[in-house]
Amino acid sequence: MGGVTSTQQHSSATGRADDGSAQDPDPAPEHAYGWSWLAGVVAGLAGLALAELVALLAPAGAPLTAVGSWVIAVAPAAVINFGKEVLGFADKPILLAVVAVVALAIAGASGRLEYSRRGLGAIGPVLLAVIVIITVSRQADAGPLAYLPVLVGSVLAYLILRTLITTLHRWDPRKGAPAQGNRADARRGFLIMTGVITGLSILAGGVSRVRAGATAAARQARSRVRLPAATTPAEPIPEGADLGLDGLTPYVSDNATFYRIDTALQVPVVDPADWSLTIVGMVEREITLSFDDVLALPLSEHYVTLTCVSNEVGGNLAGNARWLGFPIRDLLARARPQSGADMVLSRSVDGFTAGTPLEVLTDPDRDAVLAIGMNGEPLPPEHGFPARLVVPGLYGYVSATKWVTELKVTSFAEDQGYWTPLGWSAHGPIKVASRIDTPSRAVDAGRVPVAGVAWAQHTGIDRVEVRVDQGPWREATLAETVGPDTWRQWTWEWDAEPGQHQLMVRATDADGTTQTSVEAPPAPDGATGWHTVDISVN
Ligand SMILES: Nc1nc2c(c(=O)[nH]1)N[C@H]1C(S)=C(S)[C@@H](COP(=O)(O)O)O[C@H]1N2
Ligand SMILES: [Mo]
Numbered sequence: 155m156g157g158v159t160s161t162q163q164h165s166s167a168t169g170r171a172d173d174g175s176a177q178d179p180d181p182a183p184e185h186a187y188g189w190s191w192l193a194g195v196v197a198g199l200a201g202l203a204l205a206e207l208v209a210l211l212a213p214a215g216a217p218l219t220a221v222g223s224w225v226i227a228v229a230p231a232a233v234i235n236f237g238k239e240v241l242g243f244a245d246k247p248i249l250l251a252v253v254a255v256v257a258l259a260i261a262g263a264s265g266r267l268e269y270s271r272r273g274l275g276a277i278g279p280v281l282l283a284v285i286v287i288i289t290v291s292r293q294a295d296a297g298p299l300a301y302l303p304v305l306v307g308s309v310l311a312y313l314i315l316r317t318l319i320t321t322l323h324r325w326d327p328r329k330g331a332p333a334q335g336n337r338a339d340a341r342r343g344f345l346i347m348t349g350v351i352t353g354l355s356i357l358a359g360g361v362s363r364v365r366a367g368a369t370a371a372a373r374q375a376r377s378r379v380r381l382p383a384a385t386t387p388a389e390p391i392p393e394g395a396d397l398g399l400d401g402l403t404p405y406v407s408d409n410a411t412f413y414r415i416d417t418a419l420q421v422p423v424v425d426p427a428d429w430s431l432t433i434v435g436m437v438e439r440e441i442t443l444s445f446d447d448v449l450a451l452p453l454s455e456h457y458v459t460l461t462c463v464s465n466e467v468g469g470n471l472a473g474n475a476r477w478l479g480f481p482i483r484d485l486l487a488r489a490r491p492q493s494g495a496d497m498v499l500s501r502s503v504d505g506f507t508a509g510t511p512l513e514v515l516t517d518p519d520r521d522a523v524l525a526i527g528m529n530g531e532p533l534p535p536e537h538g539f540p541a542r543l544v545v546p547g548l549y550g551y552v553s554a555t556k557w558v559t560e561l562k563v564t565s566f567a568e569d570q571g572y573w574t575p576l577g578w579s580a581h582g583p584i585k586v587a588s589r590i591d592t593p594s595r596a597v598d599a600g601r602v603p604v605a606g607v608a609w610a611q612h613t614g615i616d617r618v619e620v621r622v623d624q625g626p627w628r629e630a631t632l633a634e635t636v637g638p639d640t641w642r643q644w645t646w647e648w649d650a651e652p653g654q655h656q657l658m659v660r661a662t663d664a665d666g667t668t669q670t671s672v673e674a675p676p677a678p679d680g681a682t683g684w685h686t687v688d689i690s691v692n
Contacts, residue, residue, distance in 0.1 A: 186326050187266060189344065193318035194265020194278065196348050196355070198258045201279065201311025203355035205286075205303040206362040213369060214293040215300035217286045217307065218250045221257075224289040225249060257282055261311065268319045275315050283308040318347060372423040376539055379426065379532040381478060386454035388476050392634040397643050401592030402605045405633075405643060406457070407473035409534050415462050415471070415550060416536075417572065418504040422557045426540040431485075431524065435499075435562035438490035445540050448526055451480045456521045456544075457636045459609055461584050463549035463573075464676045468589050468685040472609065474640050477544045478527030482561075483516045485524060491516075491563045499562040499569045500543055500555035508555045509571035509580060510545060512563065520546055520612060521639070524558070546639035547612030549582035549680060579679035586610035586669050588618055588644070588661035589685050596690045599652045604630075605645040606685075610663035614638030617662040620646045623655055630659075638664065650691040658686045 202217065209216035226234065226249070260278045268275025286304040290296050323329040324340035396405035407413075426445035433441050455478045462471035486498070491512060498515055501507050515522050522545040526533060533539040538556025545553035551573045562569070566580055574580050588608035608615045614637070619627040633643035648657075662668040673683035 186322065186328075187269065189322055190265045190269030190319060191262040192265065192348060193322060193344075194262040194268070194275065194315060195258050196351050197265065197311045197315035197318060198261020198278070198282075199355040199359075200314050200351050201261070201307040201309075202254065202257065203359040203362070204310050205307025206366070207358045208303040208306050209300075210362055210365055210369075212297065212299040212302060213366065213373075214296040215290055215303040216366060217290075217304055218253055219366075220286060220289040220293055221253050222246070222250050224292060225253065227292070261315075265315060265319065268315055269322065272316075272319075275319065276312050279308040279312045279315075314351060318344065321347065369423045372425045373535065375425045375427065376532050376535065379540075381527045381530075381532060382449055382453060384455040384478055385452035388455035388457055389636045391457070391636055395634040395636065395643070397605065397633050397645055399592060399603055399605050399645065401594060402643060402645075403589075403591050403607050403641075405474060405635075405640075406529065407475055409475070409529050409531060409537070412473040412475065412528075412537065413460075413462065413471045414536055415464070416504075416556075417506050421535050422502070422504045423535060424503055424540055424557055429540050429559065431541065431559060431561065433485060433489040433561045433563065435564045436492040436495040437563050438492065439488070441485070441489050443485075445526075448480060448524065448541065453478050453480055453526075454521070454523070455479075455527070456523060456546075457640045458521070458544050458546045459611055459640045460544070460550055460554055461587075461609065461611065463551050463578065463582055463680050465587075465681060466676060467587075467673070467681050467683045468687075469681075472587075472607075472641065475528050476530065477523055477525040478530075479523030479525035479541075479544065482522045482524055482543065482545075483518065485561070486512075486516055486563070489563065495563045495565055497564050497566045497569060499564050499571065500553075500558050501560040501562065502555050502557045503559050504557060505572075506555060507572045508543070508550075508552050509566065509569060509574065510543070510548065510553045511581070514545060514548065514553075522546065522553075547584055549584055551578060552580075552582035577677055582679060584609070584611045585680045585682060586613070586615070586661050586663045586667055588615075588659045588669065590620075590657055590659050590687050593657075593689050594687065596692060597650060599650050599691050602648045602650045602691075603645055604648045604657060605643065606659060607641040607643055608659075608661035609641035610661065610667075611639050611641075613667075614664040615642045615644075615661055616664045616666070618642075618644040618646075619660055619662075620648075621658050622648065624658075627660070650689075652691050655689050655691060656686060657689060658684050660684050 205217045260282060264275040264278025267277060283304050290300050321340050321344045325337050325344055429445050431443045455476055457476050459472060459474040465471035496512050497509050498512055499507050499509050514520060524541055525544045526541050528537055533542060542556040542558050543554055552571060570580060589606045591606040593602060604620055608618050618630040620630050621627045630644040630646040635642045660669045670682050671684050674681055
């Protein structure tokens with residue numbers, strides 16, 4: 155084996171030496187400069203393509219769109235009108251193309267700089283990264299993740315540039331390149347790398363444009379949705395449901411900060427025009443509804459607090475919103491479930507499923523809805539646009555299917571939801587829980603308001619008690635609430651004396667069940683134990 159390899163190497167080296175004068179690249183300076191520009195452009199293209207690809211996770215961080223929107227914002231009206239009138243529908247793609255060409259020109263110049271002096275080529279990626287970071291920060295929906303694409307992209311661009319320029323130096327005799335054979339290898343390496351990286355970048359860029367185009371279209375479709383007014387509006391929030399204390403969780407959660415649990419790597423984007431809900435399985439009549447069908451139904455609004463089974467004692471995986479939707483029991487009544495069915499397996503476009511007791515969904519006293527609105531807006535994409543289920547009293551994993559597209563009437567014997575084979579209980583009623591939101595750190599001695607939230611969805615909270623340092627339980631004051639399906643704020647005045655203290659809370663539901671002190675982890679059916687915080691009082 156070794157002999158064969160060495161012979162091959164030998165003959166190939168000889169082959170090159172034989173007709174070396176014809177094949178020796180020996181680039182003249184103009185050519186080397188040209189190749190260095192090309193290296194810069196290719197590295198820039200790779201960085202841009204990767205950034206656009208990563209931006210599929212955080213659309214606000216898509217560099218071309220961010221810079222393009224900024225250009226539109228600062229361009230004089232005359233230029234914008236020229237774009238609209240002369241270029242018409244093509245104005246946006248042309249703008250993005252111009253931005254891309256300018257960026258690649260800067261990247262090309264960086265290649266030339268890196269060729270003359272190692273490290274100098276970082277100027278381009280850094281400059282472009284700064285511009286993109288500034289323009290991304292202007293995007294309304296830019297979270298921390300929105301800066302990831304530009305960081306990953308610019309780092310990759312510079313790494314590729316360095317590699318290409320190093321190879322180019324090995325090819326160039328004036329850069330102290332070694333023997334001719336190695337120069338020929340370097341030349342081949344440079345050309346192959348340039349070609350492969352360009353190909354991959356075009357592929358990645360194409361994929362991300364197609365996907366981003368679909369996302370943008372669906373987001374636009376969402377922005378065009380006009381929710382009808384509720385035929386049955388929600389109960390008004392009573393005065394005094396939100397105590398407005400510093401550090402206390404608001405009674406109604408913001409859509410933007412509402413907790414999120416998804417098994418999907420990417421938020422599914424569904425165009426409502428392509429969406430439908432089908433009721434299948436053990437039913438007398440299969441039915442299918444389009445989004446317009448749902449909009450035409452008499453809708454009602456309900457405040458319901460969602461909770462995740464994975465919430466630890468004292469955790470934040472719960473949120474309260476006003477949901478606009480249609481009662482699932484009325485949908486099921488149209489499909490007429492057959493006897494023997496005891497479960498509805500709801501399925502999402504992303505493959506997630508939840509198994510919900512049929513009895514809960516058909517209960518005339520429980521407002522389980524097919525929801526399309528959240529706090530007065532169409533569902534945010536992250537929370538299931540265009541439609542999801544909301545079922546008071548059950549953990550989300552057995553009830554709250556987002557991007558829901560099918561309800562299969564079936565049985566627990568026959569089917570199971572996504573999480574059940576992974577070690578979670580098939581049934582998931584929410585356990586009574588309470589949490590201390592404030593204080594959460596050191597306080598000054600004296601009167602200190604202790605406050606938090608407690609929930610026992612669908613049963614309701616009757617009592618919350620607090621105790622200090624294992625002392626007697628003291629009854630907290632409960633805030634008002636819309637009803638039993640939401641959490642309730644509570645507060646208690648503490649005469650805090652200097653030193654280290656421990657605060658504990660427990661709640662009792664309207665059935666008289668008090669939270670158990672027995673500590674259990676979230677799996678398989680929800681955590682238990684009393685939330686405890688250690689506070690130093692100065
Ligand atoms: N399609 C889909 N729906 C889903 C989930 C999911 O991963 N995929 N998670 C469920 C779980 S575990 C919970 S707690 C709630 C969370 O809803 P939210 O993300 O709107 O707060 O959604 C439920 N619906
Ligand atoms: Mo969950």
